[in-house]
Amino acid sequence: DVKVTQSSRYLVKRTGEKVFLECVQDMDHENMFWYRQDPGLGLRLIYFSYDVKMKEKGDIPEGYSVSREKKERFSLILESASTNQTSMYLCASSLPGMNTEAFFGQGTRLTVV
Amino acid sequence: AQTVTQSQPEMSVQEAETVTLSCTYDTSESDYYLFWYKQPPSRQMILVIRQEAYKQQNATENRFSVNFQKAAKSFSLKISDSQLGDAAMYFCAYKSRDDKIIFGKGTRLHILP
DSSP, rough: OOOOOEOOSSSHHHHHHHEEEEEEEOOSOOOOOOEEEEEEEEEEEEEEEEETTTEEOOOOOEEEEEEEEETEEEEEEEESSGGGEEEEEEEEEOSSSOOOOOOOOOOEEEEEE | OOEEEEESSEEEETSSSSSSEEEEEESOOOOOOEEEEOOOOOOEEEEEEEEEEEEOOOEEEETTEEEEEEETTTEEEEEEEEOOOEEEEEEEEEEOOTOEEEEEEEEEEEEOO
């Protein structure tokens, strides 16, 4: 069974902390994504990785960075968490190609206080 | 830049009835795929149906079908014989050669017993 696993379901962090959100997939997918989901705004792409050590900025990369040292793992880093980064974060993976389906993790609900 | 618009933030339908969710998109590309994803409450996002832009025939998956109008850049989802388990957020998505997935803001579907 296909799996994308996010390390935490819920996280509470303090303003200014460095935060790591981890995502692991077991499908040998080249592509991995980080999205932010907010009510009324849908899913917005933060970063996209199409291979190990390769990344592209999405629509809202400010305040975030990513790391992909191994094919199965894609980390989202909040360098200095702020309250406006309180959100649901979704990780996804897919094979290359327009027709391929994305598989999603269960999401991490991050609260920055 | 490509955009995806879902103009209905919420919809309700009586159990066993048919409902149509709307989606429009904007792109200058000729080859792409369109998707509908479903996000049940507190559960992972899953693929419902996909459509290739070059195929004139509308995709169908059991009770789910699409009405794809390429010239109008419209991609609506029809759910027939609605069931309680269909209650979810539905996201329309677009994907082209760069493999990035662009989502709409979503439509929350309520099923009335």
